[in-house]
Amino acid sequence: MKNKMALDQLLSLGDLFTNSFLEIDNRLRYLLDAKISVGIKRVIVIGDGDSYHAAVSSTSLFNKFTDIDYLALPAMKFLAYEHDYVKNYSPGQTLLVGVSASGGSKRVVQCLEKAKANMPWTITLALTGNVNSPVANAAALVFNCSIPSIASAPGIRSYVASMFGLSSIAFRISELHYINHMTKLNGIRKQISELGKSVDNLVNMSLKEVQNIKDFSSSGFIMTCGTGNNFGSALFFAAKFVEIGGILAVADDIEEWLHVGRFSYPIESPLFIIAPKSTSYSHAIELAIEAKKIGHPVYLITNVKDVKEKSINYTIQIPFDLDDSLFQLVSFIPSIALAINASDKLDRKMFQSDNEEISIGRNELNSRLKESM
Amino acid sequence: MFKRITIKSMKQHECINLNEEINKIILESEIKEGFIIINNPHSTAGLYINSYMDPLTLEDITDTLKTLVPTRIDFHHQFDTPSDAAGHIKSVLVGNNETIIIHDSKLMLGRSQGLIFAEFDGPRSREIFVNIQGDK
Numbered sequence: 001m002k003n004k005m006a007l008d009q010l011l012s013l014g015d016l017f018t019n020s021f022l023e024i025d026n027r028l029r030y031l032l033d034a035k036i037s038v039g040i041k042r043v044i045v046i047g048d049g050d051s052y053h054a055a056v057s058s059t060s061l062f063n064k065f066t067d068i069d070y071l072a073l074p075a076m077k078f079l080a081y082e083h084d085y086v087k088n089y090s091p092g093q094t095l096l097v098g099v100s101a102s103g104g105s106k107r108v109v110q111c112l113e114k115a116k117a118n119m120p121w122t123i124t125l126a127l128t129g130n131v132n133s134p135v136a137n138a139a140a141l142v143f144n145c146s147i148p149s150i151a152s153a154p155g156i157r158s159y160v161a162s163m164f165g166l167s168s169i170a171f172r173i174s175e176l177h178y179i180n181h182m183t184k185l186n187g188i189r190k191q192i193s194e195l196g197k198s199v200d201n202l203v204n205m206s207l208k209e210v211q212n213i214k215d216f217s218s219s220g221f222i223m224t225c226g227t228g229n230n231f232g233s234a235l236f237f238a239a240k241f242v243e244i245g246g247i248l249a250v251a252d253d254i255e256e257w258l259h260v261g262r263f264s265y266p267i268e269s270p271l272f273i274i275a276p277k278s279t280s281y282s283h284a285i286e287l288a289i290e291a292k293k294i295g296h297p298v299y300l301i302t303n304v305k306d307v308k309e310k311s312i313n314y315t316i317q318i319p320f321d322l323d324d325s326l327f328q329l330v331s332f333i334p335s336i337a338l339a340i341n342a343s344d345k346l347d348r349k350m351f352q353s354d355n356e357e358i359s360i361g362r363n364e365l366n367s368r369l370k371e372s373m
Numbered sequence: 374m375f376k377r378i379t380i381k382s383m384k385q386h387e388c389i390n391l392n393e394e395i396n397k398i399i400l401e402s403e404i405k406e407g408f409i410i411i412n413n414p415h416s417t418a419g420l421y422i423n424s425y426m427d428p429l430t431l432e433d434i435t436d437t438l439k440t441l442v443p444t445r446i447d448f449h450h451q452f453d454t455p456s457d458a459a460g461h462i463k464s465v466l467v468g469n470n471e472t473i474i475i476h477d478s479k480l481m482l483g484r485s486q487g488l489i490f491a492e493f494d495g496p497r498s499r500e501i502f503v504n505i506q507g508d509k
Contacts (some may be wrong), residue, residue, distance in 0.1 A: 026452075030451060034455045345443060
């Protein structure tokens with residue numbers, strides 16, 4: 001087992017739901033109080049990698065539970081393309097959330113600093129696992145989303161912690177804007193915190209089920225698909241295939257794949273579709289039929305029971321009765337089991353950590369870049 | 374004899390007359406002479422006795438409580454919501470329990486009086502505790 005760090009994190013996810021969700025949620029209640037929250041009309045969430053995926057995964061939560069506009073952006077996109085065009089709302093009406101589990105994401109720091117300098121009417125908030133970090137120092141408010149550390153990489157537990165934090169922000173705005181009564185939201189909070197045992201079962205089931213899936217590790221290319229919040233899960237799926245399995249993986253929106261992605265080779269590359277039972281399920285089935293016709297092996301991750309569609313090679317069941325807007329909290333779990341299994345078969349170390357050129361780190365890369373200029 | 378009454382409030386502020394429900398419980402208990410203790414275990418709701426003949430009276434009481442305790446954003450209690458914080462104060466002003474005499478198997482209330490459950494942070498599921506003491 002080369003990827004013990006990933007496996008250890010996977011096996012500890014249930015505990016994270018049981019012991020950390022309500023703790024993180026409680027921390028926010030004292031931070032995002034009525035005085036701050038009452039005027040918020042727009043939330044912009046920025047992050048890189050898993051943090052950005054968590055932001056996209058949380059889209060439906062904000063859409064469903066709040067009355068505000070929600071925008072999830074990669075930090076660089078915000079810096080280079082969006083920052084200058086963000087409409088000037090009245091003071092206190094825009095909440096800019098910089099997500100960085102480590103607190104060290106340079107671009108996120110730049111976003112928060114630029115916003116403080118050029119958008120003084122914005123409330124800046126760092127959502128981070130490290131309250132003494134550059135990201136924390138760059139924001140007016142610091143939302144402590146730290147969790148007991150097991151391994152810093154790959155980002156699995158920290159991805160969940162970021163989603164917990166963003167869920168808490170959505171619930172908090174919802175109750176303070178009187179969109180939903182706090183008793184209803186407290187019920188949902190309780191539901192999330194009580195998922196621990198079911199998450200443990202899903203982890204064990206996923207580790208067993210990957211053995212039933214035909215070996216795809218040698219295919220060299222994997223596609224993942226989802227829509228809305230499930231597109232965030234598809235991005236995270238792809239990232240873990242790359243980081244843990246070292247396999248090139250690309251995420252796409254379901255409709256985009258039907259429009260464009262289907263024209264790509266190799267046609268034997270597997271396609272993983274993430275679709276819960278209501279919002280995007282029929283669309284996902286349409287995609288499965290089309291992809292299978294072309295020649296792709298198709299795998300579905302869903303909470304729909306008894307999937308009968310013959311175009312699907314294998315269905316990974318998420319046996320949870322969860323609202324679609326919460327599906328991202330658990331739907332990513334099989335991706336870790338799949339990626340660990342693939343990397344074992346390929347005898348690869350995650351992040352190509354046995355490749356000296358890859359493992360030199362970003363700082364050294366930057367200094368080499370400076371030297372060469 | 375101990376009993377629970379379940380209530381489902383439908384609005385943020387709501388007044389629910391409990392007379393009928395309480396009289397039913399007294400009849401079931403077969404107690405003819407005694408007293409009944411009614412307790413509201415919720416800290417954002419209240420219990421009081423007042424006239425229910427004209428429902429607008431209850432509206433006036435609620436409106437006045439809202440004026441006395443506006444839902445502000447600067448409450449110290451920030452863990453929940455401003456509406457919840459205001460509800461706590463309204464609950465203190467109104468009170469949470471009543472003791473009423475039972476005579477001839479009936480609540481001894483004035484002709485227009487009702488035992489009113491006052492919701493201050495609904496809609497919610499609530500319950501009321503009732504204890505009856507006396508002679509059959």
